[in-house]
Amino acid sequence: ASRWWDPNSEFRPLHELNPLRANWIDQHSPVAERRLLDVGCGGGILSEAMAQRGAQVTGIDMGELPLEIARLHALESELTIDYRQCTAEALAESHAGQFDIVTCMEMLE
Numbered sequence: 001a002s003r004w005w006d007p008n009s010e011f012r013p014l015h016e017l018n019p020l021r022a023n024w025i026d027q028h029s030p031v032a033e034r035r036l037l038d039v040g041c042g043g044g045i046l047s048e049a050m051a052q053r054g055a056q057v058t059g060i061d062m063g064e065l066p067l068e069i070a071r072l073h074a075l076e077s078e079l080t081i082d083y084r085q086c087t088a089e090a091l092a093e094s095h096a097g098q099f100d101i102v103t104c105m106e107m108l109e
Helices: 012-028 045-052 064-076 088-094
Strands: 035-039 056-061 082-085 101-104
Touching: 012 045, 035 045, 045 056, 045 064, 056 064, 056 088, 064 082
Parallel strands: 035 056, 035 101, 056 082
Antiparallel strands: none
């Protein structure tokens, strides 16, 4: 769990990029008090940044281990984030129109 949140680990590029992308998202669509879905949230780096800015965040991922890491770190950070193991398609069927903002980072490279 510590490697995902270690800014000197293999996840360093995410930590370096995160402030830039969080600012860009918030400038183009302010997230405070908005319902935000983070598709492919991994260990929760972007999810936490959005929650810290006041968004009501749901993070989804297919991997159980990254979600466990995300849940633990959110708990340690005293942030309320709804992490779920599911696909975007499954969530879209059961929660259509529920989110104001949807992010999907590092999923297509």
